[in-house]
Amino acid sequence: MRSEHEVNRAVEQYADTVRRLCMIHLKNYHDTEDIFQTVFLKYVLSSVVFKSAEHEKAWFIRVTINACRDFLKSFFRSRTVPLDALPAESAGLTEENSDVLAAVLSLPAKYRNVVYLHYYEGYSAIEIGSILKKNVNTVYTLLTRARQLLREKLGGDWNE
Amino acid sequence: MNDRIAQAFDKIHAEDALIIHTKEFLTVKTRHFSRKPVPAARKIAVAMACFMLFFIGGSSYLSWFTSISTISIDVNPSIELDVNRFDRVISVRSYNEDGDSLLAETDLRFLDYREALHLLLETEDMQPYYSPDSFIAVTVFGSDENRKDEMLAIVTDCTSIYRNVHCSSGDSMDASDAHASGMSCGKYQAYLELYSLDPSVTTEEVQKLTMRQIRDRIQDLSKGGCSRPDSERAHIKETEHHEEEAHGGGKPNSDKNNVRDENQNTNKNQSTNENTDTSEHESTNPDDSPAKNKNRNENEKNNKNQNGGHHCRGRHGG
Numbered sequence: 505m506r507s508e509h510e511v512n513r514a515v516e517q518y519a520d521t522v523r524r525l526c527m528i529h530l531k532n533y534h535d536t537e538d539i540f541q542t543v544f545l546k547y548v549l550s551s552v553v554f555k556s557a558e559h560e561k562a563w564f565i566r567v568t569i570n571a572c573r574d575f576l577k578s579f580f581r582s583r584t585v586p587l588d589a590l591p592a593e594s595a596g597l598t599e600e601n602s603d604v605l606a607a608v609l610s611l612p613a614k615y616r617n618v619v620y621l622h623y624y625e626g627y628s629a630i631e632i633g634s635i636l637k638k639n640v641n642t643v644y645t646l647l648t649r650a651r652q653l654l655r656e657k658l659g660g661d662w663n664e
Numbered sequence: 665m666n667d668r669i670a671q672a673f674d675k676i677h678a679e680d681a682l683i684i685h686t687k688e689f690l691t692v693k694t695r696h697f698s699r700k701p702v703p704a705a706r707k708i709a710v711a712m713a714c715f716m717l718f719f720i721g722g723s724s725y726l727s728w729f730t731s732i733s734t735i736s737i738d739v740n741p742s743i744e745l746d747v748n749r750f751d752r753v754i755s756v757r758s759y760n761e762d763g764d765s766l767l768a769e770t771d772l773r774f775l776d777y778r779e780a781l782h783l784l785l786e787t788e789d790m791q792p793y794y795s796p797d798s799f800i801a802v803t804v805f806g807s808d809e810n811r812k813d814e815m816l817a818i819v820t821d822c823t824s825i826y827r828n829v830h831c832s833s834g835d836s837m838d839a840s841d842a843h844a845s846g847m848s849c850g851k852y853q854a855y856l857e858l859y860s861l862d863p864s865v866t867t868e869e870v871q872k873l874t875m876r877q878i879r880d881r882i883q884d885l886s887k888g889g890c891s892r893p894d895s896e897r898a899h900i901k902e903t904e905h906h907e908e909e910a911h912g913g914g915k916p917n918s919d920k921n922n923v924r925d926e927n928q929n930t931n932k933n934q935s936t937n938e939n940t941d942t943s944e945h946e947s948t949n950p951d952d953s954p955a956k957n958k959n960r961n962e963n964e965k966n967n968k969n970q971n972g973g974h975h976c977r978g979r980h981g982g
Contacts, residue, residue, distance in 0.1 A: 508697040511690060519678035519686075527676055540682055541689045548690055548697075597675050604672040623669035 506548050514547055518564045524624070525565065528609060528616045529572035539571045546571075562635050565625070569617060569636070607657040615650035622647055729754055733806035733815055734839060735777060736850030737784060739793045740874040741766045744848045745780055747815075753780045759848045760871070765789060777815075778822050785826050794827045799876040803850035804833045847871060854878045861885035 731746035842852030
């Protein structure tokens with residue numbers, strides 16, 4: 505089990521990443537809190553030795569996406585309706601930020617991950633393929649389609 | 665596009681409350697980060713213990729619910745008790761209405777077979793069968809010869825205080841044939857004995873007879889000097905078996921006509937005697953005359969001698 509110091513460092517370092525991934529998959533603060541805690545508990549109990557900070561970050565991304573998927577697939581979740589369907593983190597965002605986030609969140613789940621990982625985290629298609637365990641060509645296809653959809657949603661001036 | 669998406673996501677931060685709650689949650693869950701990982705050896709030990717528990721539990725369950733021996737009690741009620749290796753009665757079967765009514769009174773399951781036998785013989789419904797005219801057959805079946813002999817000795821001892829109880833052991837190979845014919849093993853054994861003397865007898869006919877009536881018929885037929893030696897009886901059984909195989913199985917009684925035809929010529933004289941004896945028996949009132957009873961007892965003695973030393977009678981038997 506990891507030490508308290510190690511865990512506090514990881515929470516400070518990866519809290520925002522985990523929070524953003526939770527936001528693009530979950531639409532409810534309580535669900536986000538559950539997954540957030542689950543991911544860090546897994547980190548505490550995990551005996552994985554990370555080769556580098558990049559390796560550790562990729563582990564957090566992978567574990568968070570899997571936890572969100574498992575949660576969305578769960579029996580309980582599939583039979584309940586969230587109380588607050590709108591994201592609670594809209595405070596502090598400009599109108600443009602809100603429009604962009606709304607457009608990203610309106611994409612199908614498979615596009616949301618690649619958009620976030622590529623446009624925010626700056627991963628290449630090869631790195632995304634390795635994190636999401638997908639073929640590189642599939643990642644390219646997903647990125648292209650996601651770009652087209654965002655262009656449609658955000659207007660014609662939306663260019664690379 | 666990169667910048668606009670990056671700017672939008674950059675505004676998203678984990679709330680302070682979320683971080684504080686998570687740290688509290690982790691502190692509680694890990695008991696202040698003091699929970700040590702479970703050593704691999706302990707995990708293996710736990711897995712082994714679970715496996716052993718499962719294995720022992722499974723084998724105990726199987727051995728508990730596996731019948732090793734069967735005790736057949738036949739008077740007019742026809743009952744079978746299946747006994748496991750722990751001497752407990754695991755199932756009780758009845759083969760006629762009298763048996764059903766007898767079992768309705770008592771619950772014998774999971775009792776020691778000695779206790780079950782005692783309870784059964786003590787029931788009110790059994791009391792009329794202790795009259796001198798009755799014949800209570802207790803037959804022990806099982807594949808393990810030693811255990812069968814041991815059980816027979818115990819059963820004989822347990823039932824020695826009751827009148828008219830005749831204990832014997834039977835061939836477990838007959839059990840499946842008996843059940844296929846709708847009879848208990850004990851009654852089927854008596855049927856085979858009668859069949860060796862009178863091949864015209866059918867299982868349907870025997871099902872309706874009491875053990876006393878079957879015994880009387882055997883005695884009457886034996887008295888006529890038509891008793892077949894054991895070797896011939898074995899030959900008939902073997903012929904029956906081949907007949908069954910040739911006809912793709914089925915109840916033993918259904919294919920006996922051929923055997924009957926084969927033996928009809930040799931038994932012509934016997935059949936005449938049998939018919940006379942049977943009709944005489946069927947018209948007999950249960951309250952037989954003392955002379956007839958005496959004659960019956962003599963025949964019974966002869967029959968016992970013919971059947972070898974398996975049969976044993978209760979010490980206080982009538």
